[in-house]
Amino acid sequence: MYKYDNYDQAMVDARVAEFRDQINRRIAGEMTEDQFKPLRLMNGLYLQLHAYMLRVAIPYGTLDSRQMRMLAHIARKYDRDYGHFTTRQNIQYNWIKLEDCADILEELATVEMHAIQTSGNCIRNISSDQYAGAAADEVTDPRPWAELLRQWSTFHPEFSYLPRKFKIAVIASPEDRAAMRLHDIGLELVRRDGELGARVFVGGGMGRTPMIAPEINPFVKADDLLSYLEACLRVYNRYGRRDNMYKARIKILIHEIGADAYRRQVAEEFAHVKTLGIDPPLAELERISAFFAPPAYDAANVEPDRHDPDFALWLDQNVKPHKQAGYAIVNISLKPIGGIPGDATSTQIDVMADLAEKYSFDELRVTHAQNIVLPYVAKRDLYAVWQALRDAELADANLDLISDIIACPGLDYCSLANARSIPVAQKIATRFADMDRQLDLGELKLKISGCINACGHHHAGHIGILGVDKKGVENYQLTFGGSGAEDVSIGKIIGPGFDEDGVVDAVEKATDVYKALRKGDERFVDTYRRVGLEPFKEAIYG
């Protein structure tokens, strides 16, 4: 994986010093909270309901064991002994003291980590496919491109006061594991006539107005990409709405002027920007790519012994095929029944770091579904890895099943939330705790947001739940038919909302309808798409 050179290290070190200075000026009263807010936000520091929350960047979700141990250390030393992995492949700490922040960033900088641009109206942490480098279906490893974008977007002088936040995802497989088209810009790397380039999708997003990004350019060459993205961003920075923060994302601009008009404007701007010489030579992408060379695979292709049924179950559900014979991709579920989706204790974080060091060429990934991946595990080691995970209560075999729920922090933490998300996730997981029942339901992506901002990706859930405030009472709306994968779609609200227990009952009724109507190996979402809403509605409201 990528290693900082002196330039990269100097950047994060300088940022620590700068932020320490900004905090000191705030504490000294030289800045108002209103003036401090955009600065702390550009450094991932939010004021939540009960305390400051610090969001630490995990660029494209990749980290090594040393960095993972640092995350555990910060949880122990500065927080309440746990961290929360997010849908942006980052980690959040919920109980941070303002006066500790600069010290935390200084510790992070010692392991090439930071919190730069993890919030604010700027280009956020670049996300990617958690199986990058290991997936059998990728045309190339997308992470060198993501790193190129990380560097380009870091402290970008023109695009740090955009109309609104800006999220970019890069994938390189036909299977979309990163919800690429639900980003402000989604890049899919493709090969054309032997040359690598990017399909560029612009204007996707969730939030209160969910949109699927249209394709704006079918192929942008590697050495044109930064110029092209500058053009995309400049058109947005100049013409994106600033009169209403709820209409300020790029998806609204593109929706209002149309994809064709946007495409034309970007093409004009690109013709100009390309003359400025801002694109690094291909040698820079090659320099970065060298850090992502495949590890030294040496394991024979031996199938693991499946005599232990719990292990076999976990193998079938959480372990995925690898591009290299003899290896497998291990998914570690952070979704124990009754737990908080995405949370891990410092002890668990250390266990995962140890396993990565010993069994996965020292690498881990964070997924947008709030789980962890060990991307390079030899098949001969799978049983040992599983045993260690089981001992740390990390061996839930529920990947992509109904209890593998994405949930935002909700009203338990977040000052924007209208309703709690975590207790609903816990109740649903508990209702469906029986493993045979979950397996029978198969892939069923359930996602919960505690407000219309949709941080819990409910629009992209096969079943989505949106918490709203209805005259002071928490109320939960159900949506069906969304997807963040390559079959991307936005879920539709099925009818009037429910109270907390009512929504759990409604989900259960929906799964009963699915079981009665499914054909062959249809997933829940396939059956819903085929038969439509009516039979579900009848069972739930009838």
Added chain:
Amino acid sequence: MVEFRYRTDEVTEQPSVTLDAFLDQSNATAVRLEPDDDARALIPFLDRLTLIEVAFPKFREGRGYSAARILREAGYQGELRAQGDVLVDQIAYMRRCGFDSFAPEASLNPDAVARALANYDHAYQGAADSVVPIWKLRHG
């Protein structure tokens, strides 16, 4: 009032006019751009302008950063001034976008400004200033 200026030429005494007034027929040499104004409208006239003032009514208003780059990319050599809700921590970005004078509404601490400008030795990306991007330093 101009508090920070990074040019050695004389300060323009002429008051700046609005973009509409300028395009109307004015022979003014100083013009003021509001966030809604299209900086590209000035491109045919850059040779005769000595001051372009860009308004930042709120520090969150980011269009002026693009306006500045567009003007510099078009070859504008005169004074480019950021006026309004300009804060310490914006000045480094503004300098990179091509601003070379600053008229903040609320007076700024000169030491804090100097620190903010000196904080980073390098930058990752090319912009409107003379900073050599890191990728170029890496590849000579």
